[in-house]
Amino acid sequence: MSKPTLYGPAYSTYTRSARLAMEEKGVDYDLVEVDFLQGPMPAEQIERHPFAKVPALAHDGFKLYEVSAIGRYVDEVFDGPSLQPDDARERARMTQIISILDSYTYPCAIGQLVIQRLVMPMLGNQPDEAAIAAALPAISKCMNVLAGLRADNAFLVGSQLTLADLHFVPIYDYFRNTPESDAILEQNPGLRAWWDGVSKRESVQKTQPPSG
Template sequence: MADAVTLHGYHFSVYMRAARMALALKGVPYTEHEVNPFDEAGRAGLMALNPFGRVPVLQHGAFTLYETAAITGYVDRAFEGPPLMPAEAKAAARAAQVIGIVDAYAYVPLVRQVFSHGVFRPAEGHQGSAEVVAEGLRVAPRALGALEAIAAEGLVLSGGLGRAECHLVPMVDAFCRHEAGAEMLEGFAALSAWWAGVRDAPVVKASDPGLG
């Protein structure tokens, strides 16, 4: 019997969605274990799996792994199924670059600021900060511009779904749940065209946690 796969995470986390998409693209059956890192009890349980108390965490038999990029990379290499990284060196480098840009520069303005304060908190009955949303909208064009250049080049973000898209889709989807975010994305032609081409893909739709 193959080792069981368990994905620990918070249902609404964009990083959890990235891992969920990678597993789906590889056709890996898994069990999802809900853990809320913002809840004291949930965070305490997470600390046993990840010393930083963050999601997602993947368990494959006795092997435990955290950090989303590490998880999607492991899923790609450890299981049969279509490869999630391009074979050609330049395209693979671009895919890795997208993952890095998303994590380092896109997550905070697109998700933590615009989406969290403009969409998610109000949907959960909490007060969002208009100032935080405005700051996210001010900063977002830098990350979107970098991704626009990569999409326009065409080596990645050109219609298929792989590791780069697993990381980017949840961020863009969350950002576009805010009206101003959706309007801003339209100003980046190549990136907007990419999003229009992938947002209705079965894996994208199936991984949607209902973000608001």
């Protein structure tokens, strides 16, 4: 079996989620950086992903895009610890949390807050304070819901690390570096406890995005 190749920038939340899955499985892979912050999405990436997103995966002639599909593929094709629960209800909960992260959490926490507070200044632009303020109620709701679903478990779904955790790690990591996160996380100490645990994992440390 050949080495898989992942196409996407190390700073991308979804590229990092795919990398986390491969790191947890112990997969040897190549990361091909695809930068889209300094200009439009490169044409070769649009050939890999017709919706001009990242990441995309190539493995033994098989091409795949969408991070949820990539995570499941990596988990089921390669040896290593399972990243999906055996129990049907826990597996459904994992899928539910991933959907919450994609549909509700990412758009407000990353698409509005992190982009405005962290990325815009890095690109030499001023953050849109109105957009940030508008995003905070939705972010607070998302974090409250996720904390409630986690309850007192070590991970988001019971006692097993799953693809749901790997989906949340990159979002949470950027979010926690905004000043607005403090008040929201004070209301959800369980999420800080979750982060204290997962952030010590080798996979999380190896996939830290570049700073600056």
